[in-house]
Amino acid sequence: MALAFGALGPARAEDDRITWSVYDAPPYMITEGENRDGGIFDRIRHLLSDRLTGYSSSTLNVPFPRIITSLKNGETWCFVGGVRTPEREGFAAFSRPVAMFYPLRIIVPASKRARFEGLEPLSLHALLTDHRDLRTSVLRNRAIAPSVDALFRQYPPGQTHSEFGEAFRMLLNDRLDYLVEFSSIAAYNARQIGEPGAFVGLPFAEENREPVFARVMCAGTPWGRAVVARIDAVLAAERPGPAYRSIVEAWTAAADLPRIRAVYDTFLASE
Structure with missing residues (x-):
């Protein structure tokens, strides 16, 4: 019966399917190569799919x-790894955190390290206003961290990209000068191109001091809210x-593990 939808699972046949959307964003989502489907969000997606009895699932x-x-169109989609923002809360339902993005850095080719260190104290605001000759790009529709997102809205970069690998190839081939990115993403992409030392991550003034939490986001419909309620119950037991x-x-790079472990209790207490 319909009143049992939230507690007992889907009430109608068309509501018992979840389309898990993915794209290549290693090491969080890995769609190609020897580590395919072994990213952080991939593993969380598999765990949730196994625990969400009553739902069938597919990956796109x-x-x-x-x-x-x-998600804006209300389709029966969910995505592991969304960052909650006020704008997205208008069309999506969000779970409690599933993982974290941390730490955030200005990523530059190793060959340009000295140039950027010469700009210290490094500031994204200064890069976007006083050094417009230095090229960067952002992933379309992405939320990184509130302070960074606000700067990119105020001073849009000249380029955007739709895949992480695309951006790092541009950085390596001197089509970009820097990226604002999490250190684990930069390290993975460097390893994938066979040059572990290709990129350097530099602290900057507007970096997030606390981790940015990644969540599952589903369509902000009764269906999506019911799925998120089920997901939250799984996370409460598993995290x-x-x-x-x-x-x-x-x-996670060995150098970043102490940071991750230091904030893990905050992660567990978060909603």
């Missing part, structure tokens, strides 16, 4: 802007355990 690889459009902690820490 699409660019991130397409994910946002589908405190060592197996889940190993997922969150997967692919």
Whole structure:
């Protein structure tokens, strides 16, 4: 019966399917190569799919802007890894945090390190206003961190991209000078191109001092809110355990592990 929808699961046949949307964003989502489907969000997606009894699921690889459009259209899609923002809360339902993005850095080619260190104290605001000759790009429709998002809205970069690998190839080929990115994403992409030392991550004034939490976001419909309620119940049971902690820490550089572990209790207490 319809009144049991939230507590017992889907009430109608058309509501018992979840389309999990993914795109290539290693090490969070890995759609190609030897580590395919082994990213942090991939592993969380599999865990949730296994626990969400009563739902059938499929996975669809699409660019991130397409994910946002589908959620706005109320399609029965969910995405592991969304950052909650006031604008997105207008069309999406969000779970409690599933993982974290941390730490955030200005990523530059190793060959340009001295040039950027010469600008210290490094500031994204200064790069976007006083050094417009230095080229950067942002992933379309992405939310990185509030202070960074606000700066990119006020001073839009000259380029955008739809895939992480595309941006790092541009950085390597001198079509970009820097990216604002999380260190684990930069390190993974450097390893993938066979040059672990290709990029350097530099602290900057507007970097997030606290982790940015990634969540599952589903369409902000009664269907989506019911799925999120089920997901939150799974997360409440799974997040405190060592197996889940190993997922969150997967692919983290050894130098960043103390940071991740220091904020893990905050992560567990978050809603």
